[in-house]
Structures are given as C-alpha cells and as structure tokens.
Amino acid sequence: MELPRRARGDELLKPGELAAIRLRLRNVAGKHDLTTVIACAFDRRTRMLPFIYADMHMAPAGVRAIGSAMVDAGFAKTRIVLQQWNRNFRPSKMRLDGRIPDVFMVSSMQIHAAQCKALIQDACRIDPTNRPLIIVGGPKAIYEPWDVFSADPANPWGADVAITGEEYVLLNLLEVLLSVRAGSESMRTTFRRAGNSGLLDGIPGLVYAHDRRDGVADELVDTGIQRIVEDLDELPDPVLGYRLLEPPGRRTTLASLAIPADQVRKHNRIGSLVLTLGCKFTCPYCPIPAYNQRQYRTKSGERIAEEFERLYREYHIRFFVGADDNFFNDKQRTLDIAEALARKVNAGSRPHCKVRWCTEATIHDTLKMKDHLPLVRKAGLWALWLGVEDMTGALVRKGQDADKTIEAFSLLRENGIFPIPMMMHHDSQPLYTRKRQSGLLNQVGLLRKAGAVYMQVLMLTPAAGSKLYVETYTSGLAYKSVDNITVEPHIVDGNHVVASRDPNPWRKQFNLLAAYLYFYNPLRFLIALLRPKTKIPLADADTSPASPTEHAAPHRSKLRQRVSRKVSAHLGDAAVQGFGMWGLSYTVRRTFAWALHLMRGNIKRHTQAPASRIPMRDIDGGPASHALPGTPTPQHTSPEPKDRDLVASSRN
Ligand code: B12
Ligand code: SF4
Known part of the structure; x- marks a missing residue:
C-alpha cells in the first residue's frame, strides 16, 4: 500500500x-x-x-x-x-x-x-x-x-x-x-x-x-501527509551539517567538540548530496514515486555547483553520491544541471575539475541521454548505478531489455562513465539457463562482459510504502519466522530471502551468493590484472585545471601523477575484485546461516502486514494516512475537545 x-x-x-x-x-x-x-x-x-x-x-x-x-x-x-x-x-x-x-x-x-x-x-x-x-x-x-x-x-x-x-x-x-x-x-x-x-x-x-496511560499511548494522532518543497534550492546549506558530527569513539557520552572541519574527510571519504528527488516510473515494489507525491524535484545547476565547491573547499571531500532516485528522469532538467557543472570545469574551477560523483538512473533514460553523455561526464559523473533488475524484463518493464542494457553500458563506458548494474533476483528467475539470458548467472556474466566493474544483486523483498507491500503479506508470501527464528527488520534488507513461494527457498539464498562469487573471484581478479575493465576513456585523464606554465614545462611531479593515474586505471578493476571478495566474506558470514535455516524449513508466513497495535486516527477522527489495514481505530468517533486556552498539562 x-x-x-x-x-x-x-x-x-x-x-x-x-x-x-x-x-x-x-x-x-x-x-x-x-x-x-x-x-x-x-x-x-x-x-x-x-x-x-x-x-x-x-x-x-x-x-x-x-x-x-x-x-x-x-x-x-x-x-x-x-x-x-x-x-x-x-x-x-x-x-x-x-x-x-x-x-x-x-x-x-x-x-x-x-x-x-x-x-x-x-x-x-x-x-x-x-x-x-x-x-x-x-x-x-x-x-x-x-x-x-x-x-x-x-x-x-x-x-x-x-x-x-x-x-x-x-x-x-x-x-x-x-x-x-x-x-x-x-x-x-x-x-x-x-x-x-x-x-x-x-x-x-x-x-x-x-x-x-501507564506510559502507553491511548491513540496516535496522524496529521496527514506532508507538503513537500518543490524547489530544492530552498533547502538549507548541506555544508552546515558536516560541522556537527560527533567524533568516532567508544564513549557512551558526547565529546566536548564535533569533528574539526579538516578531519571530516578522514572519516567521511564519500559525501552524499541531494541533487534531485523522485522518479516518473511506477515499479510496484518501490515506494519512491508515492513518497514524492508523483513530483520530480531538483536543485538548480548553479546551486549544485556551489555546494560541490563549498564541500570541497571546507572539507576536501572529492567523491560524492547523488541521493537521486533517477537522475536522468527529466532530460531538460538533467541538462541544466550538467551544463552548469561543465561550465565550471571549462572555466578551470579547481573543485569542479576534481570532484567526481555517481548516482542512479534507469536504462531507458540513459539511452535517451545518449547524445549528452560527454557533457554529463564533463560535469563530473563518474559512475552510474543502473536499475537493470532482471534484464529480460520478466520482473518489471521500465524500458529495459538485454540489448538496451548492453547498449547503455557501452555508451556509458565509451564516454568514460562506469556502469554499475543493480539486479533483482526473484522467484521466477532460475540460477542458470541454457541458450537463454534469463538465468541469474547468465545475466551476471553478460553484464561483466559488457563492462560492469561492480554490481549488486538483491532479492525482491517487501518494501514499506510500495504498491505490493500489503499484498506480499496478506498473500502469505512474506515469512514471519523460519526454523523458529523471527524475521527481524535487519534481515529485511534484500540480502536475505524473507519472501518467496519457492519450495526450496534456500536455493534462492545460495543463488545470491553464487552470483556474487561468479562476479568476484580469484580467477577474475587475475584476468582483471591482465585485461582490466577500468581502462575506459578519461579514466587516467588529468583533472587538474591546466595552467600555462604546466603546458610549457611538465615537471617531474606531473609525470609521477600521470604514471600514478595510469597505474590506478590499470589496477582499479583488480582492486574492485579484491574489495568484492572481502565484502563477500562478510555476506557469506551473515547469510550462510540463514540459508541453513531456510533449508531446515518450518517456515511460518504472515497473513497480515505489520500494523499499529495502538489505535490511530486523523485530526478529525477519521482514518489515519499512515495506518495500514488492521490498525485499530479509536473507540470514540470524534477527537476529544481541545483546550484552546493552552492550559498547562500536569501530565509528563
Ligand atoms: C544514497 C542511498 C543509499 C546509500 C547511502 C545510505 C547512507 N548511509 O547515506 C547506500 C547505497 C549505502 C544505501 C544502502 C541501502 N539502502 Co538506500 N538509499 C539511498 C537513497 C537513494 C538516498 C538517501 C539519501 O541520502 N537521501 C537524502 C536525504 C536528505 O533524505 P532522507 O534520508 O530521506 O532524509 C530526509 C527525510 O527522511 C527526513 N529525515 C531523515 N531523518 C530524519 C530525522 C528526523 C528527526 C526528522 C525530523 C526527519 C528526518 O528529513 C530528511 C531531509 O529531507 C534513498 C532514496 C532517497 N532518495 O532518499 C535510499 C533508501 C534510503 N535506501 C533504502 C534501502 C532499503 C537501502 C538498503 C537496505 C538496500 C536496499 N535493499 O535497497 C541499503 C542499507 C544499507 C545499510 N546497511 O544501511 C530505502 C529505505 C527504505 C526504508 N523504509 O527504510 C530508501 C528510502 C530507498 C527506497 N527504497 O525507498 N542507500
Ligand atoms: S525506476 Fe527505480 S526509483 Fe523509479 S519507480 Fe522504479 S525502482 Fe523506483
């Protein structure tokens, strides 16, 4: 719902x-x-x-x-x-x-x-x-x-x-x-x-x-759905928030001071930044379009350029993740942002030449942007997470298929942008298929061949606020407990199989591990050393703004930097493989035991979506906007009379 x-x-x-x-x-x-x-x-x-x-x-x-x-x-x-x-x-x-x-x-x-x-x-x-x-x-x-x-x-x-x-x-x-x-x-x-x-x-x-009463609420009052801000330039400056971070430590209390500005990057290698919010698609498992009231909201290019610059100058953060749901959602608005950033790069602004960022988009919109990818790369876009889900479109159709996915990957790579597939495994997807592309491993292999350096695969999982959410529970798809272990929120993360009709759901859990292992493994590590996928155009480009003296006489440190960039571009793929194997060791440690529980069976299923046990109402006594089916309603039909004179309450 x-x-x-x-x-x-x-x-x-x-x-x-x-x-x-x-x-x-x-x-x-x-x-x-x-x-x-x-x-x-x-x-x-x-x-x-x-x-x-x-x-x-x-x-x-x-x-x-x-x-x-x-x-x-x-x-x-x-x-x-x-x-x-x-x-x-x-x-x-x-x-x-x-x-x-x-x-x-x-x-x-x-x-x-x-x-x-x-x-x-x-x-x-x-x-x-x-x-x-x-x-x-x-x-x-x-x-x-x-x-x-x-x-x-x-x-x-x-x-x-x-x-x-x-x-x-x-x-x-x-x-x-x-x-x-x-x-x-x-x-x-x-x-x-x-x-x-x-x-x-x-x-x-x-x-x-x-x-x-006794510390427990009699009823919850829901004042309704928020109104959202359309022009994201009205948001407060994100630079302020970084000054407030508590230094990492083992204390139970707070330190006397927040992390000093020059230490922020040490703990915060990646900065996240709101550029746009919302998405025009309506995937039934995704809550984002409804949350955004079907609106698409953006910051202006100038404002984004200014924020990158200030975050770079004050905290030296150079790498950013855009908190976008679909950055290419609206071509014209994307171009406005990219043009503003690219203008800064052309003008030789050091922060803008140095900053690299990544974000999310769909295959469909990436193809629509194909003529503008050089501009987007100039604006600093370095990697793009793409909602590939199931390449064949068997899970959801949002303008993607195997050919379009491969085309989008090669266009991005030609323009110096790393494509990163986000895949979604589901009940009707086999692990491997002969002569067809629908198997999970077939698709992982295809995506690697198409140039994926990193990838993610998650299991389709109930997402609160999505169209399918309540049905996933009422239809008995979602598990309540497995092998007497309750399904707790921390495992409803897409990495654990917690909703499936497969008679052997442990296979699905192992499929996820198999997909990662197929992608990150010692053999691929060795191949990556010889034929790295990270050698794409601009991967070793000099991002420092050129100065006339450097053009005239490149000195030794420039040469060193050049060599170092070339080495990084060459070893990048192997490094990601190493990182992937390290990450996979965590994933195995955390999900292997769950696969064994799934194997033992005794799966109990939900029949109702989680809902409030406390009665909920809106301000007029009607149904609350955030109540899910099964939420009790208050006994009285209209809200209690209000004390408009603001008499101080004696209750705590
Ligand atoms: C970037 C991102 C990530 C990044 C970074 C997350 C991070 N630590 O910063 C990465 C890639 C790591 C990530 C991972 C995951 N993510 Co994520 N991610 C996002 C994304 C795209 C942007 C988050 C963001 O920075 N938003 C911008 C900020 C400003 O918005 P915000 O966090 O919502 O905060 C606003 C309000 O919520 C509110 N607010 C927030 N906190 C508070 C506190 C108070 C007191 C108040 C008053 C208000 C308030 O005010 C804020 C300003 O407007 C969102 C989708 C989206 N567009 O928001 C999903 C999202 C947060 N991710 C989501 C999920 C599910 C995940 C994963 C579980 C993976 C998965 N299965 O998809 C993992 C979890 C990893 C982990 N161990 O934590 C869901 C969360 C759903 C939920 N109900 O909890 C989201 C909402 C996407 C979705 N499906 O709708 N994610
Ligand atoms: S394309 Fe992505 S963000 Fe948009 S509705 Fe589908 S899953 Fe959600």
Missing part, C-alpha cells in the same frame, strides 16, 4: 515557504538557546555487500540535512551522532553544552529499526522531568511512524512524535512550539501542551501520542 496522495494541486509547499520559515525561526532562536542531539540508528548486522564500505564512510544525508536545518534556523548547539561510528552511545548519558539536551532526535531506516527503538528506550530512561522532547524521523518513521511508540504497558517507552516528512515539517513544529513555550519550560512539556490544545493539527507530517 502506497502513501496516499494529497489533494491534486496541494502536494507542494508554496514557493518560498521553506525559505521563509527558516528566516522566521532565526529571528526567535536566540531567545530559546536550544540544545539538540540527532542520532542516526545503525544496526551493524546489516554490514555486507553491496554497501559494505559506503555504510561506514558516508555520513547519511538525512541526519545531516536535519542538523543543517537546525543550525540554519539558529540552533547552533546541535550534535549529530552516527551509531556507525559511536556504537556505545547512550542517550541517557548524553550532555551537550553541559546539560541534557532539550531535543533528542533519531533518524532511521527500516532495517535499523531495532537500534532506533533501543535509542528511544534508552532516552526514556531519563527522568521525565528532564527528559528531552523525543522526535523520530527518516524512512522508518515515514512509512511506519506507529512503530516508534510502545503498545506494551509492561514495557512503556516511545517517542513523543514521529515526523513523516522532511525539514519543513520539523521547522514548522519548532515554530509552533516556540511560539507557545513559556520561559524555559521543557520542550516536552510545551509539546504536550500544544498537542492537547490542537496546535499540532495544522502541521501535516506528524504522528504523535495523544494521551498516555
């Missing part, structure tokens, strides 16, 4: 609305001296191919975006803690600026839900009078906001509010709270008061506990 769409014409914030709220908050921030800690939940059990390096060396854009928004709005006392780097961090022990923070936020993906809950539970150990306002956001909260509130009176814990949207929703909430905050009252008390008086109802994008 997808997120519902707002009324046509009301999906977007008014132009300038996000920029305006940032300004308004800046004017009041000084009076409030808020301290905020934002934690990024991370479950280490998810560490394996294909994301094994990026997961630790790339501070996620979500927490950084929220941190940037806080600083931009005038709340400079903000710290971002990544569980990736600070596994012992305990919110109950945190102090910022010598005190318990006013606001504690958690950002989480679905697969990190166990850690997200543990962080909230630990924050709830703080005595209620000093407890910060607890806000949860990110992809977990967007699709399953109800899951951050305990329904168990024997183990009461819970966030105060889940934000099912982006920066604007948070800023809107803060503005409302600060407008009624009495003196130095705790933010949590202000929040409770605002909730009881109906002030939160005008902020689409919240789910909050309306009333708590």
Whole structure:
C-alpha cells in the first residue's frame, strides 16, 4: 500500500515557504538557546555487500540535512551522532553544552529499526522531568511512524512524535512550539501542551501520542501527509551539517567538540548530496514515486555547483553520491544541471575539475541521454548505478531489455562513465539457463562482459510504502519466522530471502551468493590484472585545471601523477575484485546461516502486514494516512475537545 496522495494541486509547499520559515525561526532562536542531539540508528548486522564500505564512510544525508536545518534556523548547539561510528552511545548519558539536551532526535531506516527503538528506550530512561522532547524521523518513521511508540504497558517507552516528512515539517513544529513555550519550560512539556490544545493539527507530517496511560499511548494522532518543497534550492546549506558530527569513539557520552572541519574527510571519504528527488516510473515494489507525491524535484545547476565547491573547499571531500532516485528522469532538467557543472570545469574551477560523483538512473533514460553523455561526464559523473533488475524484463518493464542494457553500458563506458548494474533476483528467475539470458548467472556474466566493474544483486523483498507491500503479506508470501527464528527488520534488507513461494527457498539464498562469487573471484581478479575493465576513456585523464606554465614545462611531479593515474586505471578493476571478495566474506558470514535455516524449513508466513497495535486516527477522527489495514481505530468517533486556552498539562 502506497502513501496516499494529497489533494491534486496541494502536494507542494508554496514557493518560498521553506525559505521563509527558516528566516522566521532565526529571528526567535536566540531567545530559546536550544540544545539538540540527532542520532542516526545503525544496526551493524546489516554490514555486507553491496554497501559494505559506503555504510561506514558516508555520513547519511538525512541526519545531516536535519542538523543543517537546525543550525540554519539558529540552533547552533546541535550534535549529530552516527551509531556507525559511536556504537556505545547512550542517550541517557548524553550532555551537550553541559546539560541534557532539550531535543533528542533519531533518524532511521527500516532495517535499523531495532537500534532506533533501543535509542528511544534508552532516552526514556531519563527522568521525565528532564527528559528531552523525543522526535523520530527518516524512512522508518515515514512509512511506519506507529512503530516508534510502545503498545506494551509492561514495557512503556516511545517517542513523543514521529515526523513523516522532511525539514519543513520539523521547522514548522519548532515554530509552533516556540511560539507557545513559556520561559524555559521543557520542550516536552510545551509539546504536550500544544498537542492537547490542537496546535499540532495544522502541521501535516506528524504522528504523535495523544494521551498516555501507564506510559502507553491511548491513540496516535496522524496529521496527514506532508507538503513537500518543490524547489530544492530552498533547502538549507548541506555544508552546515558536516560541522556537527560527533567524533568516532567508544564513549557512551558526547565529546566536548564535533569533528574539526579538516578531519571530516578522514572519516567521511564519500559525501552524499541531494541533487534531485523522485522518479516518473511506477515499479510496484518501490515506494519512491508515492513518497514524492508523483513530483520530480531538483536543485538548480548553479546551486549544485556551489555546494560541490563549498564541500570541497571546507572539507576536501572529492567523491560524492547523488541521493537521486533517477537522475536522468527529466532530460531538460538533467541538462541544466550538467551544463552548469561543465561550465565550471571549462572555466578551470579547481573543485569542479576534481570532484567526481555517481548516482542512479534507469536504462531507458540513459539511452535517451545518449547524445549528452560527454557533457554529463564533463560535469563530473563518474559512475552510474543502473536499475537493470532482471534484464529480460520478466520482473518489471521500465524500458529495459538485454540489448538496451548492453547498449547503455557501452555508451556509458565509451564516454568514460562506469556502469554499475543493480539486479533483482526473484522467484521466477532460475540460477542458470541454457541458450537463454534469463538465468541469474547468465545475466551476471553478460553484464561483466559488457563492462560492469561492480554490481549488486538483491532479492525482491517487501518494501514499506510500495504498491505490493500489503499484498506480499496478506498473500502469505512474506515469512514471519523460519526454523523458529523471527524475521527481524535487519534481515529485511534484500540480502536475505524473507519472501518467496519457492519450495526450496534456500536455493534462492545460495543463488545470491553464487552470483556474487561468479562476479568476484580469484580467477577474475587475475584476468582483471591482465585485461582490466577500468581502462575506459578519461579514466587516467588529468583533472587538474591546466595552467600555462604546466603546458610549457611538465615537471617531474606531473609525470609521477600521470604514471600514478595510469597505474590506478590499470589496477582499479583488480582492486574492485579484491574489495568484492572481502565484502563477500562478510555476506557469506551473515547469510550462510540463514540459508541453513531456510533449508531446515518450518517456515511460518504472515497473513497480515505489520500494523499499529495502538489505535490511530486523523485530526478529525477519521482514518489515519499512515495506518495500514488492521490498525485499530479509536473507540470514540470524534477527537476529544481541545483546550484552546493552552492550559498547562500536569501530565509528563
Ligand atoms: C544514497 C542511498 C543509499 C546509500 C547511502 C545510505 C547512507 N548511509 O547515506 C547506500 C547505497 C549505502 C544505501 C544502502 C541501502 N539502502 Co538506500 N538509499 C539511498 C537513497 C537513494 C538516498 C538517501 C539519501 O541520502 N537521501 C537524502 C536525504 C536528505 O533524505 P532522507 O534520508 O530521506 O532524509 C530526509 C527525510 O527522511 C527526513 N529525515 C531523515 N531523518 C530524519 C530525522 C528526523 C528527526 C526528522 C525530523 C526527519 C528526518 O528529513 C530528511 C531531509 O529531507 C534513498 C532514496 C532517497 N532518495 O532518499 C535510499 C533508501 C534510503 N535506501 C533504502 C534501502 C532499503 C537501502 C538498503 C537496505 C538496500 C536496499 N535493499 O535497497 C541499503 C542499507 C544499507 C545499510 N546497511 O544501511 C530505502 C529505505 C527504505 C526504508 N523504509 O527504510 C530508501 C528510502 C530507498 C527506497 N527504497 O525507498 N542507500
Ligand atoms: S525506476 Fe527505480 S526509483 Fe523509479 S519507480 Fe522504479 S525502482 Fe523506483
């Protein structure tokens, strides 16, 4: 089940609305001296191919975006803690600026839900009078906001509010709270008061506990689907967020200072950056188009050029991942971005000549961009993750087939861009086929031959917020437990077989391992040393802006650099093979045991999609936008009367 769409014409914030709220908050921030800690939940059990390096060396854009928004709005006392780097961090022990923070936020993906809950539970150990306002956001909260509130009176814990949207929703909430905050009252008390008086109802994008008995919410109020910002140039500057990162360590508390700017790159080799959001396709297993309210949103080329430059100059980050869903989604808008970046390169701007980035797109749109790939390469695009899924289109048709995939790969490579296939294994795909291309290994082989240096293959897995999601559960496809082991969120990651009709699903699990092993292995490593796939045009090109003296007399260090670039281009493929084998050792360690459990059988299947056990309603007492089938509705049909006079609540 997808997120519902707002009324046509009301999906977007008014132009300038996000920029305006940032300004308004800046004017009041000084009076409030808020301290905020934002934690990024991370479950280490998810560490394996294909994301094994990026997961630790790339501070996620979500927490950084929220941190940037806080600083931009005038709340400079903000710290971002990544569980990736600070596994012992305990919110109950945190102090910022010598005190318990006013606001504690958690950002989480679905697969990190166990850690997200543990962080909230630990924050709830703080005595209620000093407890910060607890806000949860990110992809977990967007699709399953109800899951951050305990329904168990024997183990009461819970966030105060889940934000099912982006920066604007948070800023809107803060503005409302600060407008009624009495003196130095705790933010949590202000929040409770605002909730009881109906002030939160005008902020689409919240789910909050309306009333708590024995620490457990009686009902959850859902204020509806957020309005999204269309012009991404209105977003706060991403440079701000990098200044807030907690240094990696084994402490349970926080360090006195965040990572200094000149150390950011040491821990954060890859930077992620929002360039565009949304996708025009409607793959039934994907929640992205509905989340974006079927809109496609972009930053301008000038703004992107400026962000690359500042991130390069301030933190020396040179390699970026675009947080795009489909970067080539709209040809004209892609060209606007590429032209702006290429102009900077032509003008000899050092950051733009040095920066390399990669992103995602579809085969279909890549082919439509074929005449412009040289421009896109000049703009710095270095590698493109392509949604190949199943090359034959047996799983989903989005304009791809084997010939088109090969054509897109060769066009990209000719233009100096590495194509990286994202494949999806599914029940009807065999491991190997004779004389046909539908087998998983056949396709892996074909893609390697076509020039793939890296690849990913995941098993089709239920994705919250997708069209197929509920049906995957009600039809009994999704597993509840295997061999008496409950299917927990951290294994619903595409790397584990957790939904299948195959009578021998362990074969599917081994198929994934076989595909990786077929791609990354010692033999291919040796071949890669002799005939590397990384020797593509521009792979060893000099990216330094040329200066007249260098043209006249290339000196020794230039020569050394040239040799080093040539060697890297030659050894790159073998290095990736080595990396792949190392990553595969993690994948085997983590998924082999699951294959054995699948082999033992005793598979119990879901009959219903996960849903809130706490009753949910919208602000008028009707069905909640984020409730899934099976969610109880409150006993009373209309919401309780609100205390419009804002009488302070005695409850904590
Ligand atoms: C880049 C990316 C990656 C990168 C990097 C992730 C990282 N650590 O930075 C890599 C390649 C490593 C990756 C891996 C995976 N990814 Co990924 N990835 C993305 C992608 C394309 C961009 C993420 C991003 O940077 N977005 C930009 C930021 C600004 O947006 P955001 O994180 O959503 O944050 C905004 C809001 O959510 C909110 N918000 C976020 N946190 C908080 C906190 C608070 C308190 C508040 C108020 C608000 C808030 O405000 C933010 C600003 O607007 C997204 C899709 C997308 N376009 O978002 C998928 C996405 C995050 N990935 C997803 C998945 C499933 C995965 C994988 C499990 C692989 C898979 N099976 O596809 C792995 C997990 C690896 C791991 N061990 O963690 C899903 C998550 C779904 C879910 N419900 O949890 C997404 C949403 C794609 C999808 N299918 O919809 N991914
Ligand atoms: S092309 Fe990719 S982003 Fe677009 S709907 Fe399909 S899976 Fe989602």
